[in-house]
Amino acid sequence: MEPKILRAPYAAAIIKLLQGPVYADDKNTWRDILGWQSAIQEYFGKIGMQLIITEQDGFARVLQPEAGEDEEQPLPRLMKKQALNYESTLLAVMLREGLEEFDVRSDGTKYFLTQKEIKERIELFYKEQTNKSKLWRDLSKPITVLLNIGILKLNREDTVNKDNNQYEIKRILKAFINNEKLEEIKQKLAHYVHTL
Incomplete structure (x- = not known):
């Protein structure tokens, strides 16, 4: 037994x-x-x-803290680190800044944006594109990335027009990008844009 x-x-x-x-x-x-x-x-x-x-x-x-140099046998990683590409990082930074602004001007606890509102914010950072519909399709990719890692949560889905989908920007974003990290990433993004 x-x-x-x-x-x-x-x-x-x-x-x-x-x-x-x-x-x-x-x-x-x-x-x-x-x-x-x-x-x-x-x-x-x-x-x-x-x-x-x-x-x-x-x-x-x-x-899971990083393994110290003095550890003889570091523990295996339980949680994988995921590097974000330029577009996803840019979107995460924009959403983090938006969350900060929301906290200052609102007494609500949840911050929501539609897919269209998210795309309009990030579109400003792309050079003029002749094919706007292709650009808007491409702008869906970083949204999907942030949805998959839990920064965005689909709150309301519109099966006819995905741009009307509403997302909650999860507060865990503040843990991923604190104020110090936010400034560091913004400087790197600015440098990246100037080198293009």
């Missing part, structure tokens, strides 16, 4: 955190993360990871 395994009361929260960021909207998991914060942090600490809770923006995530 198999011995019965005692499951920790915060096991579901740990699994959700391993799947990706957890937002305050997920009320039960959020309550468990806050209530069992010490135990969850201890669990992740044993496997070389950190629990990061950003209450003001309403999300929690797990971070």
